Amino acid sequence: MDVIYANSELICSTNASINKCSRYKGQKTLKKEVTVHKWIKVSLIVLSVCLVFAFGGVCTLAILLSHATPLAFFNSDFSVPVSDQDQNATDYKAQFDALRHQHEETLRKLNRLNYSTGCALCAVHWIHSGGKCYYFSKFKMNWTQSRDHCVCLGGHLVIINSKAEQDFVNSNVKVTHWIGLNDLETEGHWVWVNKQPVNDSVEFWIKRENGIREPDNWTKGHPDGEDCAGLGHPGGETDFWSDAFCSLEKRFVCEAPAAV
Missing domain, CATH: 3.10.100.10 (Mannose-Binding Protein A, subunit A)
Known part of the structure; x- marks a missing residue:
């Protein structure tokens, strides 16, 4: 009976050690997982801040370009904006001439109409x-x-x-x-x-x-x-x-x- 009791204590002691080791390993694994998640979160925050600053820089550059003077374009190697301006000016003149001719033609038609009716x-x-x-x-x-x-x-x-x-x-x-x-x-x-x-x-x-x-x-x-x-x-x-x-x-x- 004494032997059996001693063996029982040994078994219990062994089981307690195993349980204690299991709990320790579980806590260590959980701690590692928490640390990894924490670093991932920090990395995402840093990345987000960098993206915000990058977006702000792009917006600032766009604003500066939109307010740039024509002289800045003339002094640079950009020839497209100047060409576009010349093309727009030509288009506006053509549209104005077309409207003027249309107006004159309308007046001529009204002249013919009112010549026959005697009304002014x-x-x-x-x-x-x-x-x-x-x-x-x-x-x-x-x-x-x-x-x-x-x-x-x-x-x-x-x-x-x-x-x-x-x-x-x-x-x-x-x-x-x-x-x-x-x-x-x-x-x-x-x-x-x-x-x-x-x-x-x-x-x-x-x-x-x-x-x-x-x-x-x-x-x-x-x-x-x-x-x-x-x-x-x-x-x-x-x-x-x-x-x-x-x-x-x-x-x-x-x-x-x-x-x-």
Whole structure:
């Protein structure tokens, strides 16, 4: 019985050692697994941070490139952007010419239509007179802006070719208005917006009693002088022409062919 009891204790002791070793090995394996997972997690965090910084660098570079001046492109070896700009400019000009031709063709069709009906057609807010349509603005712009706005409306700044036309335009204004006359290209050589020079027999420059007449190209405060013409001046009558600084803001008169 004693032997059996001793053997039993030995067996129990042996089993306890095995269990203890098993628990130790299990704890060691778990510790290794936790350590590996921890390092994987840290590596992923570091990788994520690196990706964020890399993305930020790419975005910064894109912003800098988008705000780069044309000079930077000219000084570099990039020729494609310049070529693209030239191509775009050519395309825009072609589109503008096509629209202008379409507008002229539409006016010709309206002319033929209204010739048969005896009616004169002008756009809303335009006034018909002598085969033309006239637009008298209610707001002010400088001369260049006025010229461009008339083009956008389908016409041009008014070109006055007769005393009757001068009287008609004058009868519809009470303050100074821009007309389509300028000497921007050559001082003293006054031309209309269609590049035609003023007819000496049809000109209405103001003539003062002291012998001084318009255009006088006054340069006080404006070295470039007075290069654009308007009806009258801010403090006077409107039945004559006077030159003025093109940067001044005035009302303006547009004209376009009437559909008659």
